[in-house]
Amino acid sequence: MAAVANLHGPPPISPAPRRPLKVYAFDPTLAGLFGNVLVAMTRYEPLQPGPVGERFAVVDYDGSNKTYYAPVDLDDPNILLRGGLDPAEADPRFHQQMVYAVATETLERFERALGRRVHWRRIDKRVPKGTVNRLYLFPHAMVQANAFYSPDAHGILFGYFRTTDYADAEVLPGQTIFTCLSHDIIAHETTHAIVDGIRTYFMEPTNIDVPAFHEAFADLAALFRHFSHKEALITAIQQTGGRLYSPMLASEGAANSDHPTIQLDLQQDNPLIELARQFGQVSGMREGLRSAIGTPPKPADILTKTEPHARGSILVAAVFDAYFTIYMQKTKPLFQIFRAGGGSGNPVDLPQPLAELLTTTATQCADLFFGVCARALDYCPPVDVTFGDFLRAVLTADADLFPSDTDGVRYAIMQAFRLRGIYPEDAEYFSEGSLCLPEVSKNEMPPVSGLHFGDPNGLTTEEKNIDGPILREYAKKHAHALGLSSDLPIEVPSFHPMFRTDEDGSLKTDMVVELVQTNNVPIDSKNRGLGTFPLRSGVTLMIKRPGVHAGIRNDPTIRYIIPKYANGDRVARQRAAYAQQGVTNGGNVHINFGLLHGI
């Protein structure tokens, strides 16, 4: 008998690409609704107890009680077989699972949109070469009604606290609220850490928009995630008649919400457009989009609202105005068909198939808008960001990747921002051509010869050691052409290759580079004794990896120069911002999210 000896055994089972983990879709308050338990499918990686993986280390140290809680081992077969631990407010291991899952999911969404890996801020301390830079997640860091990203602790601190009596909150008096069980709070804080990793100097509150921008951007990331949650979306679509932005859902009872008698008669808040519901109820904060889109857009708001959350909500409302506009435009034919078939013009309960079609569109649009916003980060100037810069970055990034704009996304965004008085500082006209940054024309800048682009996993140490000096040398040599001062040193805080697909489906490889220089200017030129603050300027470069022509790869060329140059207006603006914050000599100041979120 000719038996082939089975020397190698059967082929191995390939590793699972995804790890299912159960999380609250919103937070524990909505336990009974909307299929509030969601299965997050995170990218598979081997995990040690904590969980501790490649990007995050969950360390459940309770600073207020000076206690470690037992870490969850997500690779335990009993957990794997269950698809993750079931939600349990009383078991810290579920909390650990949830912060890991939601933070990982958030990071993945950004990396997918950016086409590159996100790197956390480097820590100040010297660590041995090859140490993996993980972000810490502390699910029960302190007893406090607060949660925040702290660059100094290199992690996110989630607090927990006891509620007092709040009549209209869906919690019991004296109940414990865990901020680490709020999907929105985890996504929001992780986004802060991501932005801090992407832009070295964005934590300096150099103008009134900066803290507001951080809050708005983190809220956008958390809110767009709501629209990828199918069960919640279908319910909301049915109960808002398809108008997703309605603040209230129709009651499920006998359509008699004027005189509610049983709980089903009560109108419910639309959870899609609010943030951190449970926390918001007990702290009276964060009404999410509810207040932002509940008021008509006013260009004057941008001139009067200075509190970071209030100001940030202008930006959030602008982006969501565009999102809902595109969603309504895209779903218009579906509503027309529905009405043509005898459906009501003002439906209270949509048929399931229609709701599902609307859901698909809402999700696609949300993904598109999240991508547009996330990609814009790489097109922002390296320092002193304003809402106007963000608008310009959104339009430029989108036009760069998707020049045709068949759905009118950029037009909708422009109009939504215009209605709220947000413009780039130096735009001449309110048109796409004037608002988008122009591409650097051919031969305007010399090529950046010798640059390595690595692969989607990033650059090797060897490649970084080649690219760093090339970029520094280039910046020094061409400082004038880049609009920088040749008298001040130029630093290169970051450079990252990015791999994205454009609208033709072809791969686009670029490198995004920050160049920054610092000038110390007096706080008061008439009173030198008050000291100085650092005025930073710089450019973000988008460098293209060229194609191959006639068997030869050309040199990399600069496609975009995104500037933030020093000028008198910026000096005045930063001086004003620092004076208002009481910043003194040296001006070494960073946004403290702990204070921004806690009060």
Next chain:
Amino acid sequence: MKKTLQKHSRKSTHKTVRTRAARTVRAQRNGARRTTATKVPSTQPQTARTAGTKVGIHIRMYRVGFGDFFLLSFPAPSGPPLYVLVDCGVHAVDLNSLDDAVADMAKLTSGQLALVIMTHRHADHISGFGRCAKAFAGFNVERVWMSWFEDPKNAAAASYQSTLTAVATNLQAAFALRADAPDSDYVRMVQNATGELSAAGGPTGNQAALNVLRGGFKNRPPIDYYQAGDTATLPDSLVQAGVTAKILGPPIDPDLVAEMDGKGHQYLSTNSDDGAAPKRFSQVFNSSKAAYPQEAFELYTPDEISKNIAAAQPDLAIAKATQVDNTINNQSLVILFGLQGKTLLLAGDAQWGNWQNFLFGGALGTAGHNGLTDEAKQILGNIDVYKVGHHGSTNATPIDAVNAMRADAIAMCSTQPGAYGKPENNSEVPRIPLIAALNKKTENQLARSDSVMVPGADTPQIQQFEKNNPPGPLPPVFQAGSSGAAGQLYVELEI
């Protein structure tokens, strides 16, 4: 102590008393204060604005400690001058001179005030009304001015004010319970907001003071509530005397109004953590660092992690205390008085949020609002007297405002070192660089109330407070004086 009464050289009926003897070392150190009342002729070139020509406005700044107590007088067409009282209070570092000061005012004014202004409801601006309620019951007052925040007909404002007081009361209780007492600055801030001191015998609460302002005078004067831009109704007597007043603050802040209407008290969330500890996880979950893989501690060791966590946590109670303090300061009425070309700017304790609309025409830092408005430049470029805001604290007088002031304007600052802040944090009040800048700007015509030798201000403690932040001698343009009690009570300026 023997006193010499001297009449002003002009028609003024003020009695200004100057002490003759300087008994203490400290007084000798500041001996230059004892200047004569002879007017120093202005060295400034005469301008069209009648600079240098006095019109008979007197500004008397009582020294009470850390607080504000200003008495203005304007010459009447006939009869005695017309008096305007702006605040009457002391809180931190109380020198116990307030009763004497009120008695001095009663004597000078014969119990007749044209106008009483309460800039804002902090104890250091109003405690005197409660403490000297009996004395105030003897005053006839033509009108009372307060900010729009105090208008009882404005339901949102009333609820906002009571929330503020509730927050401050909660914070006060929370601080009192703390084993590790926070920096006493914050305790003072919340006490200043409630007006209560934990020790018995302190000033009475702010409510008592407000009660006097609203109905504790001999007559029942009408009360006006103002916001920036309002046309102020002056008492008839002041109108006839040609006095004008312009209200520059507080603005109606749309953010704030929105907050007041909405349930989201973002600025004012009382305290979600009521002090009681949340229920702990079951003991079975307690573990140790040994349960974690070594990769968890690659970046930071367990010790570093626990330190990092502790260091990263802001003290929210302190942040809230600061916020309550700022919020109330920003309610300050800001008034520009004028008479025959002379102008006086009284800024209460207004901080940036209050000033910015006046100075910059909008929220500072928003597009187009990084520089002074023409109106602000014009007003500041012409003022004769500036009542330094917030006792000389750094957050109240923007650098831009100092730079824009008239070069030889006169400034008066009621203050007392040792109450708030520390030089090492750049937070001392009065702030040394600001005082230096004002001295430079005013050509050394800045008077600090703590230059005045009130009895009891000479303790080793006070001397220690003033060691690094000495008031310096009183500039010659001012006089120190008293009407009856021992020592001095006030600084006075005539313009």
